[in-house]
Amino acid sequence: MQLGEVLRTATFRLTLAVVVAMIGTAALQFAVGYSQTKAFEFRRTDELLHREAALLAREQKQDLEHKISERATDDLRVVINQAALFDTAHRHIAGDLHTWPEGLVVDGHVHEVTVLPNEDAPYILRILAVPVAGDRVLVLGRGLHMIAEWRLMMRHSLLVSIVPTVLFALLCGIVLSHRALGRVGRMHEAIDRIMDGDLHERLPAGRQRDEMQRLAGSVNRMLDRLEHLMGEIRDVGNDIAHDLRTPLARVRARLDRAQAGTLSADDLRTVIARSIDDLDQCFSIITALLRIGEIENARRRVGFSVVDLNEIATDIVDLYEPIAETRQIRLAFHAASGPVPVHGDRDLLIEVLANLIDNALKFTDPGGDVTLATYPDGQGGARLEVADTGIGIMPEERQAVMNRFYRSDKSRNVPGSGLGLSLVSAILRLHNAQLTIANARRHDARPGALFGVAFPPSAPVAAPPA
Amino acid sequence: MADRTMNATSTSEPFPQGEAGPGREARPRVLLVEDDGKIAQEVAEELESRGFAVRHAQTGRDGLAAAMAETFDVMIVDRMLPQMDGLTLIETLRGRQVPSPVLVLSALSAVDDRVSGLKAGGDDYLTKPFAMEELAARLEALMRRPNNTRETMLHVGPLSMDLIERTVTRDGQPIELLPREFRLLEYLMRRPNQVLTRTMLLEDVWNYRFIPQTNLVDVHIGKLRRKIDDPAGVPLIQSIRGTGFMLRVPE
Numbered sequence: 001m002q003l004g005e006v007l008r009t010a011t012f013r014l015t016l017a018v019v020v021a022m023i024g025t026a027a028l029q030f031a032v033g034y035s036q037t038k039a040f041e042f043r044r045t046d047e048l049l050h051r052e053a054a055l056l057a058r059e060q061k062q063d064l065e066h067k068i069s070e071r072a073t074d075d076l077r078v079v080i081n082q083a084a085l086f087d088t089a090h091r092h093i094a095g096d097l098h099t100w101p102e103g104l105v106v107d108g109h110v111h112e113v114t115v116l117p118n119e120d121a122p123y124i125l126r127i128l129a130v131p132v133a134g135d136r137v138l139v140l141g142r143g144l145h146m147i148a149e150w151r152l153m154m155r156h157s158l159l160v161s162i163v164p165t166v167l168f169a170l171l172c173g174i175v176l177s178h179r180a181l182g183r184v185g186r187m188h189e190a191i192d193r194i195m196d197g198d199l200h201e202r203l204p205a206g207r208q209r210d211e212m213q214r215l216a217g218s219v220n221r222m223l224d225r226l227e228h229l230m231g232e233i234r235d236v237g238n239d240i241a242h243d244l245r246t247p248l249a250r251v252r253a254r255l256d257r258a259q260a261g262t263l264s265a266d267d268l269r270t271v272i273a274r275s276i277d278d279l280d281q282c283f284s285i286i287t288a289l290l291r292i293g294e295i296e297n298a299r300r301r302v303g304f305s306v307v308d309l310n311e312i313a314t315d316i317v318d319l320y321e322p323i324a325e326t327r328q329i330r331l332a333f334h335a336a337s338g339p340v341p342v343h344g345d346r347d348l349l350i351e352v353l354a355n356l357i358d359n360a361l362k363f364t365d366p367g368g369d370v371t372l373a374t375y376p377d378g379q380g381g382a383r384l385e386v387a388d389t390g391i392g393i394m395p396e397e398r399q400a401v402m403n404r405f406y407r408s409d410k411s412r413n414v415p416g417s418g419l420g421l422s423l424v425s426a427i428l429r430l431h432n433a434q435l436t437i438a439n440a441r442r443h444d445a446r447p448g449a450l451f452g453v454a455f456p457p458s459a460p461v462a463a464p465p466a
Numbered sequence: 467m468a469d470r471t472m473n474a475t476s477t478s479e480p481f482p483q484g485e486a487g488p489g490r491e492a493r494p495r496v497l498l499v500e501d502d503g504k505i506a507q508e509v510a511e512e513l514e515s516r517g518f519a520v521r522h523a524q525t526g527r528d529g530l531a532a533a534m535a536e537t538f539d540v541m542i543v544d545r546m547l548p549q550m551d552g553l554t555l556i557e558t559l560r561g562r563q564v565p566s567p568v569l570v571l572s573a574l575s576a577v578d579d580r581v582s583g584l585k586a587g588g589d590d591y592l593t594k595p596f597a598m599e600e601l602a603a604r605l606e607a608l609m610r611r612p613n614n615t616r617e618t619m620l621h622v623g624p625l626s627m628d629l630i631e632r633t634v635t636r637d638g639q640p641i642e643l644l645p646r647e648f649r650l651l652e653y654l655m656r657r658p659n660q661v662l663t664r665t666m667l668l669e670d671v672w673n674y675r676f677i678p679q680t681n682l683v684d685v686h687i688g689k690l691r692r693k694i695d696d697p698a699g700v701p702l703i704q705s706i707r708g709t710g711f712m713l714r715v716p717e
Contacts, residue, residue, distance in 0.1 A: 276708050283597065287677060290595045294573065318646055319672055323685040351676035358679045420679045 006177045015173025019166050026162050030154055038147050045142045046110045048079050049128040053140055061134040069094040082125060082141035097139055104129050106137055183212060199227045243285055247278035288419040295426040306458050307349060309340040309374045309382055316353045328366035334373040340382045342455040348427045355420040356386040356451050363390035380457030385450060387440040392447040398437040432456050493519040494539040494609060499529030501547050512598040526550025533559055538566045540608050545572040553586040560587035567608035599709040603663045612656040620655045623702060623715045627655055636694055647690050654713040663710035687711055
């Protein structure tokens, strides 16, 4: 992992931003503190100068001259850095300031003046010049050394505190970035393996619940679903190949026998009739597969309108009555009173009902019952139920029944494509309707299957997710 | 069994040979307007083998030109066509007084419905994928208009149906039929000697458009057959293997 890569990570950039903010804050703190201190110091200096000047102005001429030249008072030694007496022509009389500072005006205000001594470096003084007895000017000055010291101290403490903090923050940034990069790197490797075809591979997911882990978790769940779908398609492919192969093999074997030329005309006709039956079986599977594909591709919401479930059910029961009768099954319809409106495609809903009844009749023994019922669900939606008295569907098989292209082993030997329920699922998905499977009866060796369909409210529904 | 197989062979010809002989002119002419080359080829080959003369057009405009230049007994028009879509083509043809019956083909995934196809002037509607027998039977049905006269009595062989009284007799003997059986028999009696597929019966008698997983129609026909057939005589309703049924008028 290269340093450049580390420096480009979001974590490191965030760290940099934090460091800049920290330095900015410290600098601001320093600047404010300094300016406050400076203002305070100026005020104090000016007060001192005025007080001292007032005190000294009251002295006699000789006393003053003496005090200035000898620096006889404590104040003159400690508080005042420079003191001198000049005459009105700015000529030096006494004191340690030998030349009249340039720019100094005798106006009773404190001035900030740069003093240029002969031998030393120039320095800044706050100077007050006041007239005193004997046509003289008293000049008192105080340096800014306090502030300079203060500034030095603050700069020092700033450096001492900020530099290690910044270094520490940068180090943390690099370490964190490095770790994040490591995790991303491991994810990249996992994704590469998945793209190479290893669908069992998953992104590394630890126990932390941070954003990266959550993302990894989502991706893993997506991969689970994809793997499941791929497996389904593979299984379906195998199943369908098998289902097509069996009747085709029978046709082939019969044709072989027919070709041998030893069969009588009647036998030949039987061979042909059975072969046509087998081929029809193949066609019905292929047609059902194509139809499921068409329905799943379809967005034919345009054909949707409000249809009455009761009306459809009444018609379909009329259609299926004779076949139920020939199989000695009672087919009953318990209609909700009043219309049961749902929003959908009449033809497709008929297909759903027909397939559900068809399926129920297939798995119910003679003497049994197949019962249809409709209910409004009280919230604008509707419920449809088809119950039978057959062997029922095992709970572990129920989910699979609703999957795409599901074929039960039980349905494999029953005529028809065996894809009726897959068609039902596909159509119901288009209608945003929910298909549930349960036992029709309790505590029975033959619990029967109960197919329930919950339709959403019959107000126009939004387009399904693609 | 022998009879049925024989029937299947003879009825797969749109017109029995006896009527017009094997001459080219006797072959019914079909215009197929379909842009999918593979489907068009399959359909054309199949129809040729069943005795139709097929003219293929790839686009709506070609189809229109062909339909204006020649007369066809029946037309097959795909709904989705380049240049001019199927419905516009049919509307244009109807606007120019071309009377040939039209069968509309459509993919289920195309956003459409049967009603708009029929409104535009189509006479029948078939959704892809379809079986060739289905297509052939429907073309045949389109070319032979059903007996939709305003007569109140229908007669086919020994059967008589009174459409007002809702009664049916066989050789003068009344037969009790359920309403659904009556509807089914009426449909058959309006189309005697014509192959009717299970899908056609479901669509026209019950107004359903789906392929049942079971032999639903067969059961209904079976029930009806037991009521109207003379157990000793030749069955009136005959099964056409792999295709459907036919109400056959005894010679």
